[in-house]
Amino acid sequence: MLNKIILASKSKVRKDILDKNNIQSIVEPSNVDEDIVKLSLLKENASPEIISKNLAELKANKVSAKKQNKIVLGADSVIDLNGELISKPNSREEAMRILRKLNGKPHFLISSVCISKNGSMIWNYTDKATLTMKNFSETELAEYLSKISDENLYAYNVYQIEGEGKNLFSSIDGDEDTIMGLPIKKIKEYLNLQK
Numbered sequence: 001m002l003n004k005i006i007l008a009s010k011s012k013v014r015k016d017i018l019d020k021n022n023i024q025s026i027v028e029p030s031n032v033d034e035d036i037v038k039l040s041l042l043k044e045n046a047s048p049e050i051i052s053k054n055l056a057e058l059k060a061n062k063v064s065a066k067k068q069n070k071i072v073l074g075a076d077s078v079i080d081l082n083g084e085l086i087s088k089p090n091s092r093e094e095a096m097r098i099l100r101k102l103n104g105k106p107h108f109l110i111s112s113v114c115i116s117k118n119g120s121m122i123w124n125y126t127d128k129a130t131l132t133m134k135n136f137s138e139t140e141l142a143e144y145l146s147k148i149s150d151e152n153l154y155a156y157n158v159y160q161i162e163g164e165g166k167n168l169f170s171s172i173d174g175d176e177d178t179i180m181g182l183p184i185k186k187i188k189e190y191l192n193l194q195k
Contacts, residue, residue: 030059048080056112065119104135129174
């Protein structure tokens with residue numbers, strides 16, 4: 001395994017996944033303005049999957065351009081509801097609107113990862129999981145939201161699959177690490193080839 005990689009993400013969950021898999025990493029957030037990128041891509045009718053891939057690559061490339069000969073990992077996760085991009089909420093009201101939209105419906109959680117070196121992508125991978133949310137009353141949704149801290153709500157979207165969020169779904173078809181934002185099995189396969 002490579003000595004150390006740079007994680008171009010502030011996500012504690014992604015850092016934890018790397019740690020659990022014995023991949024040493026240094027956190028260096030890219031500070032890419034995701035909203036501007038998403039708006040621009042949406043104007044071009046880009047799919048949620050294309051948006052996720054673009055953001056992962058942009059984050060990795062931006063950080064790796066400043067870190068010569070270092071391996072940089074960028075990642076991005078989005079929700080795709082019938083082709084509509086669902087992003088992280090900026091308020092509790094927005095989180096409630098997202099939960100209402102997803103209520104009782106299947107949707108995709110797409111996680112893209114990109115590894116860059118010297119400002120250019122050298123590998124990427126996108127994985128998708130299908131989640132079907134149970135039907136909840138307004139009261140139940142409000143109660144669920146009340147249990148999630150602001151920090152988690154704004155950092156990890158409206159559900160934390162590793163915590164309270166598991167109870168939201170009637171079915172989950174896909175890799176849990178992908179749902180948490182980092183398809184680690186494929187990342188490890190790639191990194192092992194680079195030894």
